[in-house]
Amino acid sequence: IKTFAFDSCRHLKSVEFDVDSNLKLIDESAFSNSSIEINSIPSSVERIDESAFSYCTRLKSVTFMENSRLSSIKKYAFAYSALRSISIPASVYEIIECAFFNCKNFKSIEFLTNKQSKYSINGCENLILISFPNADKIYKKMFIGFENSDNCKIFVKPGAKFTEFL
Numbered sequence: 001i002k003t004f005a006f007d008s009c010r011h012l013k014s015v016e017f018d019v020d021s022n023l024k025l026i027d028e029s030a031f032s033n034s035s036i037e038i039n040s041i042p043s044s045v046e047r048i049d050e051s052a053f054s055y056c057t058r059l060k061s062v063t064f065m066e067n068s069r070l071s072s073i074k075k076y077a078f079a080y081s082a083l084r085s086i087s088i089p090a091s092v093y094e095i096i097e098c099a100f101f102n103c104k105n106f107k108s109i110e111f112l113t114n115k116q117s118k119y120s121i122n123g124c125e126n127l128i129l130i131s132f133p134n135a136d137k138i139y140k141k142m143f144i145g146f147e148n149s150d151n152c153k154i155f156v157k158p159g160a161k162f163t164e165f166l
Helices: none
Strands: 037-042 062-065 085-088 108-111 131-134 137-139 155-158 161-163
Touching: 062 085
Parallel strands: 037 062, 085 108, 108 131, 131 155, 137 161
Antiparallel strands: none
């Protein structure tokens, strides 16, 4: 989906893709500032570019189809959206900082991938659950802004270590 393809489309509520879609890229600001509410990302998508879903204030849910090939989530991809929860596929090898910046409605995020980045969830002060079921190392700088949060629970697999560097 090309750059700014649906940017500021106030009547766009959802987008449906065929199960056998060949879509590879959701380009920069493709849906930013739109009224999209729900989206299922085809398994063929490999990259979600910068600000692709930023400022989507009605976007509550994003799911990734089974066998996702998503490898990269770029800077501010979902920033300032109304997301409530998301599960990052195991195929993701790159999450650029601030990917989920200031998602105030976020309640839970699951990283099925081993990859994390600093500040990726900064400003998501209402998170109550962060899960890393597959990560061997947890990057401490992901949690900047959560130092005084008593409400957020972090689940990690047994033996996982918190580290300053990845």
